[in-house]
Amino acid sequence: MNLAIASMMLHILILVIFIVRILTRPHRQPASRIAWIVVIISLPLIGVLAYILFGEVNIGRRRIARLRRVIEQLPDFPKAISGDEKNVTAKVPEQYEHLFRVGKSISRFNPVGGNSGHLLADSNTVINAMVADIDAAEYHVHILFYIWLPDGNGCKVVEALKRAANRGVICRAMVDGLGARIMINSEHWKSMQQAGVNLGIALNIGNPLLRSLRGRIDLRNHRKIVVIDGNITYCGSQNCADPEFRVKAEFAPWVDAMIRFEGPIAAQNQRLFASDWMAYVDEDLDDLLCQPIAVPKQGIPAQVIATGPTARNSAMPEMFESLIYAARHELVITTPYYVPDESLQNALCSAAYRGVDTTIIFPARNDSWIVAAA
Structure with a gap:
């Protein structure tokens, strides 16, 4: 087996390991899994390094x-x-x-x-x-x-x-x-x-x-x-x-x-x-x-409600969705970073559909250009 074949096999093995990890990690949205897999396959070196640095919620x-x-x-x-x-x-x-x-x-x-x-x-x-x-x-x-x-x-x-x-x-x-x-x-x-x-x-x-x-x-x-x-x-x-x-x-x-x-x-x-x-x-x-x-x-x-690295991953989305579904007359949300998952977005739309006066307040200028573009 020459060096080129060995390098290719190692390359494929690393990609497979990361793809399997992405697919089997809990608490990840399907769209997120697909996005990471596409990045890793398209840009293997950059994708693998990016996943190591930012792909998982881990403080150590x-x-x-x-x-x-x-x-x-x-x-x-x-x-x-x-x-x-x-x-x-x-x-x-x-x-x-x-x-x-x-x-x-x-x-x-x-x-x-x-x-x-x-x-x-x-x-x-x-x-x-x-x-x-x-x-x-x-x-x-x-x-x-x-x-x-x-x-x-x-x-x-x-x-x-x-x-x-x-x-x-x-x-x-x-x-x-x-x-x-x-x-x-x-x-x-x-x-x-x-x-x-x-x-x-x-x-x-x-x-x-x-x-x-x-x-x-x-x-x-x-x-x-x-x-x-x-x-x-x-x-x-x-x-x-x-x-x-x-x-x-x-x-x-x-x-x-x-x-x-x-x-x-x-x-x-x-x-x-x-x-x-x-x-x-x-x-x-x-x-x-x-x-x-x-x-x-x-x-x-x-009541104090606090999340962190020891709380279950879905804790705060569950709390927000419960509050939104409990709204009967008026719902006001103020947030600088509105990046909801599908279930939270559905909860907000449901509130508006059932006649709740729903208002979301955003900053006129956002310090995150990605969120501002969204």
Whole structure:
């Protein structure tokens, strides 16, 4: 057997291995399978390399195993001071119970009552409210952002954390290793550390070439969580930055939605923060998570629903579709990236067909040219 024949056989074997893997991998749409096979057959070298780098949802087996281990070892969700879990589990209208059951199947959280929530007007209002809450904190401040820039708003939060740490408040701040790389490499990061703020980095990249061999470096921690004294929490789409967002200033201003909650729901976000913190920082937060929460007062029911590498692949599409099919009168969706699969598209069309006033809000300019073209 000469070298040319051996090379051809090896080439065919590699293609067959990748095609079989594409066909047998779970949780992949038929159109996606066909597209990858066409690319690999048409452009073998480029196609195989592209599939290795981007073809599968994988942040690395060790990271996933560590996250699973941390989540499984977390203590049970705290009950009310009386010890009766029924005191914190919210009563929701019967027509919405199935939606909260879907949510619980994803994050294991029951809906909790006694919460207040306020949608904040704009990015600057959000940051100013966070800074005010941090300045009023008595026990602890927990922050997790995908992007944190050393700009005007970013530095406001930096200084607030330093002030809190200086007066004895326990401060923990975590960021994504790629999204917040500018902050991590800045003097502000060092100044927080020197002030006593505990810092953590999720999904640190290290050597990009070596990291890409162990998992996709484009899969990031996009969570934006703030928890203060276990009773106040923020949740939404806003990163810690000015609305001008200087890293992509041509698409400014960036419009985000952020809600400030008070009540037992903060304990659920606390648990979510702790799962990431304990996975990437060598610190056990079990004692903090075991603290009982106050018997809720009157307020709205709420539930934290979070996905990630340990959640089932279809979790969030199932949640969205359940919500859409539950709509009776009005459905409003705001998204910068509308790339639905067939079932989600059908759910939206079904809502419009049955007379639901359906509105989808897109940005006038999109930072993704592929999504904008679609």
